[in-house]
Amino acid sequence: MKKTASRLMIAGASSLVAVIALSSCSAPAAEEETGAGEISGDILFYDTSGGVVYEQEALTLFKDFTDDTGVTVTDDYNEAATKFFASAEAGSVPWSLVLFPTVNDAATAAEDGLLEKIDTSIVPVDDLVDGTYSEYGIEVGTFGMVLAWDDDAYPDEKPSEMADLWDLETFPGKRCFFNNPQYGWTLEAALLADGVAADELYPLDVDRALAKLDEIKGDITWWTSGAQSIESFENGSCDIGILWANRAFTALSENGFPMNITWNEAGYSNSVWSIPAGAPNAAAAQQLLKHVIENVEGQIAFASVIPTPIPASLKSLTPADFPDEVQAFLPVGSNVEGSVLQDSDYYLENLDAVLDQFNRWVGQ
Amino acid sequence: MTAAPTSRGRVVASGVGLDYDGSTALDDASIEVHAGEFFTLLGPSGSGKTTLLRIIAGLLDPQRGRVAIDDVDVTHTPTQKRDIGFVFQNYALFPHLTVAENVEFGLKIRKVRSDARAARVAEILELTALGGLGDRYPAQLSGGQQQRVALGRALAQRPRVLLLDEPLGALDRALREDLGAEIRRIQQEAQTTAIYVTHDQDEAFILSDRMGVMRDGRIQQIGTPEELYRAPNDLFVATFLGKTNLFPGEVVETTSAGTVVRIGDSLVTARPHATSDATSVYCSVRPEQLVVSDTVPTGHHKLISAVVTDSRFLGQRQTVRLAAEGIQCSADLDPYGPVPAVGERITLSVRIGESALVPRETA
Amino acid sequence: MTATDATTPIPVSSAPVLHRSRALLARWALLLPILAFYVIFFVWPILTVVLRSLSPDGKFDAAAPQFTIDNFLQLFGDDFLLLIEGRTLLLAINSTLITTALAFPTAYFISRLKRRTASLLLLLILVPFWVSIVVRLFAVTSILSPNGPLNQASIALGFGPLELLYTQGGVLVGTVMYLLPYMILVLYAGMVAVDDNLILAARTMGASPAYSFFRVYLPQLRGSLFSGALLIFILGLSFFVVPALLGGPRDQTIAVYIQQQIDIFQWGIASAMGILLLIATVVCYVGVVRIAGSFSPGGVGSVQAKGVSAELPFRWSPAMVVSAVLTVVTIAVLVIPVLFVFPLSTGETGTVVFPPRGFTLDWFVQVFTTPTWIGPIMQSTVVGLGTAALSVAIGLALARVTSGIRSTAWKAVIGGLAFAPIIAPGILLAIGIFDVELQLKLTGTVIGLILAHTVIAAPLSYALISASMAGADRGVEAAAWTLGASRTRTFWTVVVRGILPSVLGAFAIAFVTSWDEVVLALFLQTGPTKTLPVTIYKYLESGIVPTVPAVASLLVTLVVVIVVVRGVVNSIIARRRAALREEA
Numbered sequence A: 001m002k003k004t005a006s007r008l009m010i011a012g013a014s015s016l017v018a019v020i021a022l023s024s025c026s027a028p029a030a031e032e033e034t035g036a037g038e039i040s041g042d043i044l045f046y047d048t049s050g051g052v053v054y055e056q057e058a059l060t061l062f063k064d065f066t067d068d069t070g071v072t073v074t075d076d077y078n079e080a081a082t083k084f085f086a087s088a089e090a091g092s093v094p095w096s097l098v099l100f101p102t103v104n105d106a107a108t109a110a111e112d113g114l115l116e117k118i119d120t121s122i123v124p125v126d127d128l129v130d131g132t133y134s135e136y137g138i139e140v141g142t143f144g145m146v147l148a149w150d151d152d153a154y155p156d157e158k159p160s161e162m163a164d165l166w167d168l169e170t171f172p173g174k175r176c177f178f179n180n181p182q183y184g185w186t187l188e189a190a191l192l193a194d195g196v197a198a199d200e201l202y203p204l205d206v207d208r209a210l211a212k213l214d215e216i217k218g219d220i221t222w223w224t225s226g227a228q229s230i231e232s233f234e235n236g237s238c239d240i241g242i243l244w245a246n247r248a249f250t251a252l253s254e255n256g257f258p259m260n261i262t263w264n265e266a267g268y269s270n271s272v273w274s275i276p277a278g279a280p281n282a283a284a285a286q287q288l289l290k291h292v293i294e295n296v297e298g299q300i301a302f303a304s305v306i307p308t309p310i311p312a313s314l315k316s317l318t319p320a321d322f323p324d325e326v327q328a329f330l331p332v333g334s335n336v337e338g339s340v341l342q343d344s345d346y347y348l349e350n351l352d353a354v355l356d357q358f359n360r361w362v363g364q
Numbered sequence B: 001m002t003a004a005p006t007s008r009g010r011v012v013a014s015g016v017g018l019d020y021d022g023s024t025a026l027d028d029a030s031i032e033v034h035a036g037e038f039f040t041l042l043g044p045s046g047s048g049k050t051t052l053l054r055i056i057a058g059l060l061d062p063q064r065g066r067v068a069i070d071d072v073d074v075t076h077t078p079t080q081k082r083d084i085g086f087v088f089q090n091y092a093l094f095p096h097l098t099v100a101e102n103v104e105f106g107l108k109i110r111k112v113r114s115d116a117r118a119a120r121v122a123e124i125l126e127l128t129a130l131g132g133l134g135d136r137y138p139a140q141l142s143g144g145q146q147q148r149v150a151l152g153r154a155l156a157q158r159p160r161v162l163l164l165d166e167p168l169g170a171l172d173r174a175l176r177e178d179l180g181a182e183i184r185r186i187q188q189e190a191q192t193t194a195i196y197v198t199h200d201q202d203e204a205f206i207l208s209d210r211m212g213v214m215r216d217g218r219i220q221q222i223g224t225p226e227e228l229y230r231a232p233n234d235l236f237v238a239t240f241l242g243k244t245n246l247f248p249g250e251v252v253e254t255t256s257a258g259t260v261v262r263i264g265d266s267l268v269t270a271r272p273h274a275t276s277d278a279t280s281v282y283c284s285v286r287p288e289q290l291v292v293s294d295t296v297p298t299g300h301h302k303l304i305s306a307v308v309t310d311s312r313f314l315g316q317r318q319t320v321r322l323a324a325e326g327i328q329c330s331a332d333l334d335p336y337g338p339v340p341a342v343g344e345r346i347t348l349s350v351r352i353g354e355s356a357l358v359p360r361e362t363a
Numbered sequence C: 001m002t003a004t005d006a007t008t009p010i011p012v013s014s015a016p017v018l019h020r021s022r023a024l025l026a027r028w029a030l031l032l033p034i035l036a037f038y039v040i041f042f043v044w045p046i047l048t049v050v051l052r053s054l055s056p057d058g059k060f061d062a063a064a065p066q067f068t069i070d071n072f073l074q075l076f077g078d079d080f081l082l083l084i085e086g087r088t089l090l091l092a093i094n095s096t097l098i099t100t101a102l103a104f105p106t107a108y109f110i111s112r113l114k115r116r117t118a119s120l121l122l123l124l125i126l127v128p129f130w131v132s133i134v135v136r137l138f139a140v141t142s143i144l145s146p147n148g149p150l151n152q153a154s155i156a157l158g159f160g161p162l163e164l165l166y167t168q169g170g171v172l173v174g175t176v177m178y179l180l181p182y183m184i185l186v187l188y189a190g191m192v193a194v195d196d197n198l199i200l201a202a203r204t205m206g207a208s209p210a211y212s213f214f215r216v217y218l219p220q221l222r223g224s225l226f227s228g229a230l231l232i233f234i235l236g237l238s239f240f241v242v243p244a245l246l247g248g249p250r251d252q253t254i255a256v257y258i259q260q261q262i263d264i265f266q267w268g269i270a271s272a273m274g275i276l277l278l279i280a281t282v283v284c285y286v287g288v289v290r291i292a293g294s295f296s297p298g299g300v301g302s303v304q305a306k307g308v309s310a311e312l313p314f315r316w317s318p319a320m321v322v323s324a325v326l327t328v329v330t331i332a333v334l335v336i337p338v339l340f341v342f343p344l345s346t347g348e349t350g351t352v353v354f355p356p357r358g359f360t361l362d363w364f365v366q367v368f369t370t371p372t373w374i375g376p377i378m379q380s381t382v383v384g385l386g387t388a389a390l391s392v393a394i395g396l397a398l399a400r401v402t403s404g405i406r407s408t409a410w411k412a413v414i415g416g417l418a419f420a421p422i423i424a425p426g427i428l429l430a431i432g433i434f435d436v437e438l439q440l441k442l443t444g445t446v447i448g449l450i451l452a453h454t455v456i457a458a459p460l461s462y463a464l465i466s467a468s469m470a471g472a473d474r475g476v477e478a479a480a481w482t483l484g485a486s487r488t489r490t491f492w493t494v495v496v497r498g499i500l501p502s503v504l505g506a507f508a509i510a511f512v513t514s515w516d517e518v519v520l521a522l523f524l525q526t527g528p529t530k531t532l533p534v535t536i537y538k539y540l541e542s543g544i545v546p547t548v549p550a551v552a553s554l555l556v557t558l559v560v561v562i563v564v565v566r567g568v569v570n571s572i573i574a575r576r577r578a579a580l581r582e583e584a
């Protein structure tokens, strides 16, 4: 009987060993840190945008980097930064590059000591516009949250400001909003429509914004992902709403949907690339940042398809450097003159409370 | 038979038959069961007993023929309107009801008033010797007790006919004999007709007023146990009921004393052989009918001479095995009388007019 | 083990004592690793969640433990949470009622059919059952979407556009679709186990069909009905994939809320909610065991068609017509989504549309040529095989130990504990195991996922193996010993060989459980390569690409092949056994 037991366990153990052996093929090998310039291995990328954005990165900026250094970038898509925080706090970080969807997420991570400093001796941060980088990260992929509509639905008068979302007579049809207030510009749009001046938006009067939203609550279709936002337009779930400018561009350029937008009263915000503390391949990640900042051609190629430039603003680059058709969708230059920069400090302070209040409102 | 012809429960099945996907389960069987009679359907497994019983119960619809109970055609009457009781081989007691509730089931359906119901349940529990077990659930009973509950439940609403499908099949031998007798007693007391299915001939002999032997979906012969045993109509009935020795012979003539048959070089007078005009027959002689002696006793006819090959004392009888011109046979002798020794050559004979003749080519 | 007694019936020397202690030792040697496994991956996770739910801010500090019941007070003091709790309860109750109302007539109808037809209909229920829920939900979103076939039909018929997706109705439909096979299989197993003679007996005593249905037939199904209802109620209460994918913000349930709270580190309230689900589950479980006598959801693991008997043949009656109609509805709800992925997978357009435009098989080619899908396929396969191997090992060992135990009480305890992971709320297990694996640095690893999947797959394997081991003749084993075979050898060549079909079945069921699993996998996979269902789930969240329906079609085809092969093999085995019996 003892023999039986040990046999059984051996059987179990050997199958486990087989599994480990198999799985180790797919797991990224943790590399020993090598000297500057001598980098190798893989960068596991904690990505929070995914989809077409990553596909385009892989075709341009990351591909160029791999071609030059041999270091590969592997995508690990997650819908939020949550899992990064959870893992980092537990001290296990397999990633060497992280995309924080908002500046305040990055700031939180830096405060909690979860990030590694950008090595300015390697990364040429001086090429970047002031204020678009910090000790712990560089801002990338500025995304605009714009008023967008199906141009065929409103052949005569065109929407021009957030208040038009509340004008059900002139602009009938369902409204599309993101069911996350921060990335959706939802509360800001409501306040702007209610007559709050753009420079007095923050701190947000959440009660007032939600009261305003109550007026059209029954006409709102909520979207939960970038892809879904344009799908909703394409399948007729809504005719007007607030979209991410880059997705509006995809709908127009790739799917041929008659999407029209205005930057007036739009919001824009930045994402951040950072290197986690204790990243397994930090050296390569520093080199990647340097490589991307210097790869101007790659930046233009990327933004021609996904109009959220990486890095957010290069001193040497102007909107005119990008192809004509994408210029209207870029969150840069004259486009954003009538727009508002989202206040990341406000969200850093108040996100939990705002989110809670919003979720309660939307869930009722 | 025993009951007056006016009592309830006369069952007549005429020409009922049923096929399953082309193969015949029951081949146009006819029986007539008298009111108050204990009638047994006996036959090997697969011979169609259950099928016939279930057709009588209305649990199966016959494709041919008619069924009548008390001269009313019930062929198309649903089971629940036939006023019968049925005991299943596996008892089919309702596991969610107590013994008393099982017994009460049919009474409730008949909307019997509750005091009358209670009285009847008590009466049935008394009758089936289950007093004190009324609150138990079937799972808490022994096999024999379950069997009696099934019987009591079937009898509670005073059915005209009680149908029993191998009700003792699941029990061990000793219990079977006790319960068999009890079933007969209860049936007699309850004064209902009973049709009883079994493959066990001992049971059939003990219980039946009359019985029908079945084979391959057909009823081979109907009669009292004694008739069937003494005068089987065919080879099957002769060999299925008890042991027998078969001596091939040719019919010579029929006289008033019986039919004369030639076996080897001797002539034997057997029972009148009426049911078949075949001339090639077997003369069926039961072991206890076979007389082993040096000379043929009076009133007997010689069958054949034989050599004793084996002789065994079995308590109630002495069984002697014999070999006679290629025929193996056995005789049961009185162990207190003279017993031939092994190797002894003797003569086999049988009482005149007692052996039975059955056609040889019984398919 | 205990069969020692069989070989040495008369304890004349000290040998039996020795044997007994050795057997005891062996039993513990088998039991200990399993026990350790369950403690680490089942007890500890739940304990962590309990501790978190009782700690301020959901952060339990072992060095300086502080306890508070604030989190629980909030569960019942906060209007919004009460709303979500009420909604969850309502969804679970409604879906249990609707599912039962559809499943009962369906199971009944099938149980009254001839064996061949019944097998066919059972296949139509088993295939959707084994197809991953995310694949089916993908199809449902396509069907319910504003430009899906339902809405198109409604507009074409002049009823105007319907709002189906991201509504309460949509969530209800999805949940019912998810629960139906469970209930049908449990009920069907119960129904074919009812002795037809009971109904016949009722008839011979004068009962009308309606009377015998309600007074005799239904009471026999009490156990199955309660067990099935409990199973689907618990699943409905804590399943989070359906409301997450088909519901709008106003259709949030407890499980969705828990996931959201974990996302923003509100472990306290999320843990308290998880514990609330656990308490609700335990209360229901105890209630059902009290009422029905036991919890026995048989049939989910394996179900065999059994033809109707000749005595109770199929007959059209008004009740049967209603059953037939409801069966058609049920099968439509189950089968249409599974079939719907095929046309979607062959369209030429870069976005998935219905009806598909053009015809191409390019997407299938892409599935096998791009790392997007090869990675997940490999991952799912490896995790599935690992889970299956480990589950069968646990199942065999545990069945071995329990089959040697004489005391029925101990058997019940071990059986009950082994099944606990199955009825534990999935979302609770997910966050608990996630937490534990974070501390063990197992999150994101293949091993971590295999271990987590084994927690829920091993009970199923154990159920199958122990059932057939119990049915197997232990005398055969003793006979082999008397012929001089060693115990180890006997175990493998006689015992395991004898129940080989169930061992294979246990392997298959564990594999499929892992292959389809999405909730645990969603929480535990932090790495780049995710399992297939999670990859599909991600696409459902972030937007469908045309390879998704292609993958979905492949998965459906795979299940059809497996189910059909299993069915054919089973029927061949059954026929061969019947033939052998007839010969004997």
Ligand SMILES: Nc1ncnc2c1ncn2[C@@H]1O[C@H](COP(=O)(O)OP(=O)(O)O)[C@@H](O)[C@H]1O
Binding pocket: B020, B024, B025, B026, B043, B044, B045, B046, B047, B048, B049, B050, B051, B052, C309, C310
């Ligand atoms: N449901 C059925 N389908 C096909 N054949 C059956 C069925 N029930 C009985 N039979 C066949 O009918 C014949 C008679 O069966 P049955 O009446 O049960 O025999 P008995 O009760 O004498 O053992 C048998 O050959 C049996 O195989």
Ligand SMILES: [Mg+2]
Binding pocket: B046, B049, B050, B051
């Ligand atoms: Mg029978």
